[in-house]
Amino acid sequence: MLRATKAIQAIQAIRGMNDILPDQIYLWEFFEQTVREWMAAYGYRNIRMPIVEQTDLFVRSIGAVTDIVEKEMYSFLDNLNGDSLTLRPEGTASCVRAVLEHNLLYAGPQRLYYSGPMFRHERPQKGRYRQFHQVGVEALGYAGPDIDAELIVMCAELWKKLGISDVRLEIGTLGGAESRALHRARLIRYLERHLGKLDDDARRRLHSNPLRILDSKNSAMREIIDGAPQLLDDLDEDSLAHFEKLQRILRGQGIDFEINPRLVRGLDYYNRTVFEWITGKLGAQGAVCAGGRYDGLVEQIGGKAASACGFAMGVERVLALMMECGKEIPHPLPDVYVVHQGASATDGFAWQTVRLLRDWGLKAVLHCGGGGFKAQMKKADASGARFAVIIGDDEAQAGEISIKPLREAAEQVRVGLAEAADLLKRA
Numbered sequence: 210m211l212r213a214t215k216a217i218q219a220i221q222a223i224r225g226m227n228d229i230l231p232d233q234i235y236l237w238e239f240f241e242q243t244v245r246e247w248m249a250a251y252g253y254r255n256i257r258m259p260i261v262e263q264t265d266l267f268v269r270s271i272g273a274v275t276d277i278v279e280k281e282m283y284s285f286l287d288n289l290n291g292d293s294l295t296l297r298p299e300g301t302a303s304c305v306r307a308v309l310e311h312n313l314l315y316a317g318p319q320r321l322y323y324s325g326p327m328f329r330h331e332r333p334q335k336g337r338y339r340q341f342h343q344v345g346v347e348a349l350g351y352a353g354p355d356i357d358a359e360l361i362v363m364c365a366e367l368w369k370k371l372g373i374s375d376v377r378l379e380i381g382t383l384g385g386a387e388s389r390a391l392h393r394a395r396l397i398r399y400l401e402r403h404l405g406k407l408d409d410d411a412r413r414r415l416h417s418n419p420l421r422i423l424d425s426k427n428s429a430m431r432e433i434i435d436g437a438p439q440l441l442d443d444l445d446e447d448s449l450a451h452f453e454k455l456q457r458i459l460r461g462q463g464i465d466f467e468i469n470p471r472l473v474r475g476l477d478y479y480n481r482t483v484f485e486w487i488t489g490k491l492g493a494q495g496a497v498c499a500g501g502r503y504d505g506l507v508e509q510i511g512g513k514a515a516s517a518c519g520f521a522m523g524v525e526r527v528l529a530l531m532m533e534c535g536k537e538i539p540h541p542l543p544d545v546y547v548v549h550q551g552a553s554a555t556d557g558f559a560w561q562t563v564r565l566l567r568d569w570g571l572k573a574v575l576h577c578g579g580g581g582f583k584a585q586m587k588k589a590d591a592s593g594a595r596f597a598v599i600i601g602d603d604e605a606q607a608g609e610i611s612i613k614p615l616r617e618a619a620e621q622v623r624v625g626l627a628e629a630a631d632l633l634k635r636a
């Protein structure tokens with residue numbers, strides 16, 4: 210008979226796509242709960258979009274000549290009908306698509322948020338993954354700088370709730386369509402004069418997306434970028450007024466910021482306000498949250514023109530920063546671990562008791578898998594529970610339970626169920 214000689218190779222997760230294990234989940238759940246309460250407090254409603262969309266949605270919204278569309282998207286052909294589909298690299302495009310598809314703007318402006326995994330084919334490293342998570346917030350149908358300010362004020366509030374201190378705010382403005390066109394022409398003239406010092410990406414983008422050249426991370430181009438003409442100098446009056454009002458509100462709310470004239474967001478669709486929250490505590494991946502105004506996008510996706518503004522934060526980076534800042538979050542542990550032995554205890558009474566404990570609002574784990582009292586007590590201790598409830602045949606017959614505190618040097622007591630309720634609910 211033939212015998213398999215080769216061990217079966219274990220299958221591993223895809224590089225840059227992480228499992229989030231139970232030991233870390235309390236952190237995520239704390240964050241998610243905080244976000245839910247925070248959003249509700251500001252009147253933002255949750256929206257959930259599919260993870261897969263038509264590729265064209267992202268090409269049209271993010272822009273064909275961007276890092277995301279050029280090299281980071283997970284796109285594939287649908288086997289059944291040949292459609293080109295893409296795992297969403299960000300949420301704004303899907304959110305706007307959903308809002309248009311369901312005519313939500315007819316009911317008036319919308320304050321929305323979503324959260325979930327995003328996918329980008331990047332080189333995985335600390336703080337940069339191929340599946341990562343974002344919380345995105347979008348305010349659609351609001352034109353004024355007040356909503357831009359609200360979004361920023363809201364972020365500052367969230368950092369406080371999460372115990373994050375080491376994060377600074379940069380703001381900038383990209384102006385309106387006219388000032389961008391003016392600036393674009395000036396920028397191209399400037400960059401053409403320095404053609405020899407541009408890298409390949411920059412040369413390719415010179416005429417298609419010159420603004421994005423300013424966003425380059427290539428340090429060899431630092432000098433060229435620093436010397437480039439600034440959009441602030443070409444700013445139209447309305448955009449300038451918008452930018453100044455934003456600053457006034459932020460100052461009034463005690464929000465510190467720096468103006469960064471070079472702040473160009475990675476995506477194409479922004480205009481006017483752009484902002485980014487940056488930390489020095491996470492090394493190269495210091496951008497934790499980024500956003501801005503994108504008044505042109507709704508029309509670009511096929512809707513009736515509408516103003517829009519939003520931001521997205523990288524959840525992995527925010528959580529890492531939270532830890533760096535020393536935020537302590539309690540592990541949710543069971544209150545009670547029920548140890549039981551003997552037929553009458555095990556077949557009915559232990560089950561009734563554990564159900565009662567849960568009715569009292571306690572987190573109660575029923576020991577499963579048999580074994581002697583000693584082994585079960587070890588499990589009780591390892592579970593992190595504050596109390597072991599011990600049930601043997603004796604207890605079962607008397608309708609009583611024994612309670613042993615596991616985290617303090619106190620005596621074990623044997624009590625009836627009514628007294629147990631008092632004792633455990635008070636503890």
Ligand code: ATP
Nearest residue numbers: 331336337338341475496497498499521522523526
């Ligand atoms: P970066 O400059 O770091 O590549 P970006 O400009 O591509 O960021 P956005 O598209 O603005 O990022 O996304 C908003 C936020 O999502 C970022 O500020 C960051 O916190 C997070 N983020 C983006 N890409 C990744 C990734 N590959 N892994 C983890 N987080 C990410």
Ligand code: MG
Nearest residue numbers: 276277331475
């Ligand atoms: Mg990126």
